[in-house]
Amino acid sequence: xxxxxxxxxxxxxxxxxxxxxxxxxxxxxxxxxxxxxxxxxxxxxxxxxxxxxxxxxxxxxxxxxxxxxxxxxxxxxxxxxxxxxxxxxxxxxxxxxxxxxxxxxxxxxxxxxxxxxxxxxxxxxxxxxxxxxxxxxxxxxxxxxxxxxxxxxxxxxxxxxxxxxxxxxxxxxxxxxxxxxxxxxxxxxxxxxxxxxxxxxxxxxxxxxxxxxxxxxxxxxxxxxxxxxxxxxxxxxxxxxxxxxxxxxxxxxxxxxxxxxxxxxxxxxxxxxxxxxxxxxxxxxxxxxxxxxxxxxxxxxxxxxxxxxxxxxxxxxxxxxxxxxxxxxxxxxxxxxxxxxxxxxxxxxxxxxxxxxxxxxxxxxxxxxxxxxxxxxxxxxxxxxxxxxxxxxxxxxxxxxxxxxxxxxxxxxxxxxxxxxxxxxxxxxxxxxxxxxxxxxxxxxxxxxxxxxxxxxxxxxxxxxxxxxxxxxxxxxxxxxxxxxxxxxxxxxxxxxxxxxxxxxxxxxxxxxxxxxxxxxxxxxxxxxxxxxxxxxxxxxxxxxxxxxxxxxxxxxxxxxxxxxxxxxxxxxxxxxxxxxxxxxxxxxxxxxxxxxxxxxxxxxxxxxxxxxxxxxxxxxxxxxxxxxxxxxxxxxxxx
Numbered sequence: 001x002x003x004x005x006x007x008x009x010x011x012x013x014x015x016x017x018x019x020x021x022x023x024x025x026x027x028x029x030x031x032x033x034x035x036x037x038x039x040x041x042x043x044x045x046x047x048x049x050x051x052x053x054x055x056x057x058x059x060x061x062x063x064x065x066x067x068x069x070x071x072x073x074x075x076x077x078x079x080x081x082x083x084x085x086x087x088x089x090x091x092x093x094x095x096x097x098x099x100x101x102x103x104x105x106x107x108x109x110x111x112x113x114x115x116x117x118x119x120x121x122x123x124x125x126x127x128x129x130x131x132x133x134x135x136x137x138x139x140x141x142x143x144x145x146x147x148x149x150x151x152x153x154x155x156x157x158x159x160x161x162x163x164x165x166x167x168x169x170x171x172x173x174x175x176x177x178x179x180x181x182x183x184x185x186x187x188x189x190x191x192x193x194x195x196x197x198x199x200x201x202x203x204x205x206x207x208x209x210x211x212x213x214x215x216x217x218x219x220x221x222x223x224x225x226x227x228x229x230x231x232x233x234x235x236x237x238x239x240x241x242x243x244x245x246x247x248x249x250x251x252x253x254x255x256x257x258x259x260x261x262x263x264x265x266x267x268x269x270x271x272x273x274x275x276x277x278x279x280x281x282x283x284x285x286x287x288x289x290x291x292x293x294x295x296x297x298x299x300x301x302x303x304x305x306x307x308x309x310x311x312x313x314x315x316x317x318x319x320x321x322x323x324x325x326x327x328x329x330x331x332x333x334x335x336x337x338x339x340x341x342x343x344x345x346x347x348x349x350x351x352x353x354x355x356x357x358x359x360x361x362x363x364x365x366x367x368x369x370x371x372x373x374x375x376x377x378x379x380x381x382x383x384x385x386x387x388x389x390x391x392x393x394x395x396x397x398x399x400x401x402x403x404x405x406x407x408x409x410x411x412x413x414x415x416x417x418x419x420x421x422x423x424x425x426x427x428x429x430x431x432x433x434x435x436x437x438x439x440x441x442x443x444x445x446x447x448x449x450x451x452x453x454x455x456x457x458x459x460x461x462x463x464x465x466x467x468x469x470x471x472x473x474x475x476x477x478x479x480x481x482x483x484x485x486x487x488x489x490x491x492x493x494x495x496x497x498x499x500x501x502x503x504x505x506x507x508x509x510x511x512x513x514x515x516x517x518x519x520x521x522x523x524x525x526x527x528x529x530x531x532x533x534x535x536x537x538x539x540x541x542x543x544x545x546x547x548x549x550x551x552x553x554x555x556x557x558x559x560x561x562x563x564x565x566x567x568x569x570x571x572x573x574x575x576x577x578x579x580x581x582x583x584x585x586x587x588x589x590x591x592x593x594x595x596x597x598x599x600x601x602x603x604x605x606x607x608x609x610x611x612x613x614x615x616x617x618x619x620x621x622x623x624x625x626x627x628x629x630x631x632x633x634x635x636x637x638x639x640x
Contacts, residue, residue: 003067003219005190006211007075007202013194015204016082018089018171021398022191025166028399030246031259033167034107035363036160037237038264039400041109042273042361044235051288052267053110055276056256057227058242061104063097065225066240067174068208072190073097075206076170078197086193093192096169096241103247105167106227108236115177115235118185118218131177134161135187136207136216160400165191167239167246174208174238176221176230184230186221188238253279258301260287262314266383267362268292269321293318306349307570313354313367316379320345329382331427333420338388343381346435348569355380355428357403360389366402370428372582372622375566378432391420433622525563526551528631537625543590546613546631560613561634562603566627573630576601583623590614602634 045052117129164173174188188208267273277285329342353376354367395403405417532547566577
């Protein structure tokens with residue numbers, strides 16, 4: 001029986017575009033492919049007491065070693081697309097065939113069940129024939145008869161296997177399977193577009209199989225090349241034409257190892273997963289619960305300074321799991337109550353607060369950023385029991401990278417999911433604010449007398465300069481104005497340039513202009529030195545007084561906008577970090593009843609009176625009162 005691909009015949013072509021999931025997984029990068037394969041391996045190994053072992057290999061191979069390649073070339077050469085994206089993809093696939101030596105990736109699992117039912121000529125996919133579902137169907141997730149086991153399995157949408165096609169320059173993948181009886185089969189598929197070859201139209205997907213009486217019959221694995229063989233129970237996914245852009249990465253081994261740790265650190269720590277890497281000419285590398293911290297502490301893989309962990313939080317998650325005990329976090333939906341284990345760590349060195357949402361198989365769903373506390377110094381890991389895990393599974397998107405309500409069509413379930421996600425945000429935010437209050441004591445723990453006294457005399461001074469005093473006389477109210485002491489002019493001093501104390505007179509200065517604003521050509525930003533800003537924070541309000549008298553008189557403006565940039569513990573300035581809409585209730589003028597509009601990062605059209613800005617801001621409970629700021633004004637005056 002010749003090894004070839006079967007393309008279903010069509011009477012005419014209707015679809016001239018590629019499977020949309022290909023583009024989706026390709027845009028997620030190599031991480032999506034690794035994630036899908038290891039998740040499937042963990043699913044297949046859960047009932048084995050031994051850890052699931054996965055071996056990831058990247059190598060090169062002769063194109064002629066690929067089964068069915070001569071036949072595939074004929075189908076690829078006739079491809080024509082009906083749109084720009086498709087035409088570019090077709091050109092890329094056709095050009096890839098010109099290489100005689102091609103990259104290849106294999107992902108092989110051990111201590112797993114592998115696929116079952118390859119020798120059963122039945123299309124049943126109720127858990128008895130996982131081979132048929134994996135090899136020939138999209139959107140099919142065969143459910144395990146063991147309901148408790150099914151709840152914890154990672155897969156749910158049944159499209160993840162196309163991630164392997166997306167990692168190939170010609171959308172080609174194979175899989176070698178060895179079942180419980182030691183019977184070995186080789187399957188695969190290629191994702192093209194509908195096309196015509198020798199006056200016959202064909203469907204877009206070609207399967208590495210033979211059709212008999214309308215049924216797919218898998219090939220027995222008779223391949224001799226080691227990359228296509230699988231002789232122990234389990235599954236090996238094979239990706240020929242491994243994308244050249246991945247293969248040529250100078251740090252490919254680092255990226256692959258990080259992808260595994262980032263997504264499956266919990267499974268590794270729980271001793272449910274071990275991974276071996278053989279990347280190009282590198283030595284064999286072992287990743288398990290004993291070595292994972294060695295990778296995390298290595299600057300080749302992750303920053304070693306906590307303050308630098310702003311996009312990848314894996315070292316923080318491992319630190320949290322290592323240093324703290326779990327606590328209970330209860331999250332309610334409309335219909336139910338879910339109890340999670342929360343590992344929570346508060347550390348002032350952390351610049352971005354995230355919580356790792358985990359599934360029971362040991363896979364991270366996402367770095368969850370709770371609304372209102374994304375820039376707070378904390379880190380957390382959240383994992384639930386079977387009930388919680390099963391519900392999170394229903395909220396996952398197709399790529400298992402986030403929880404969402406958007407894919408839920410039932411109105412009641414959509415509302416239920418919305419309530420759950422909103423309450424998850426609320427409970428995490430409350431836990432963070434509780435820790436902030438604990439680490440920032442108030443209500444007598446700090447003597448604020450000097451602070452408020454200083455604020456009082458500052459504001460009184462400002463008020464005294466802008467208002468007149470009134471005194472009661474006999475039977476009438478009269479205005480009393482204190483005369484200012486007159487200073488001698490330069491002429492009266494006889495041209496002396498210095499005062500009696502030999503001090504130079506204070507000059508007005510030009511403002512430090514930071515940059516033109518992106519919003520309009522006539523708007524510019526002025527940095528305000530902290531010496532000219534007074535700030536007072538109470539239980540419900542923050543008051544800001546900005547003195548602009550130091551600015552040269554030629555810089556005259558009656559209104560301005562205000563930006564407040566966060567200053568971290570080491571003095572680094574961060575723009576667009578504090579969302580005003582999440583932290584402020586309203587902003588008003590301190591001296592008069594006037595409300596100011598504000599958006600996420602700017603307070604707009606603030607009145608400037610007597611070269612002063614005075615704001616009274618009502619703050620929300622979630623506002624971090626310990627933050628330090630730099631201040632920039634946006635003005636529309638011609639400052640040149």
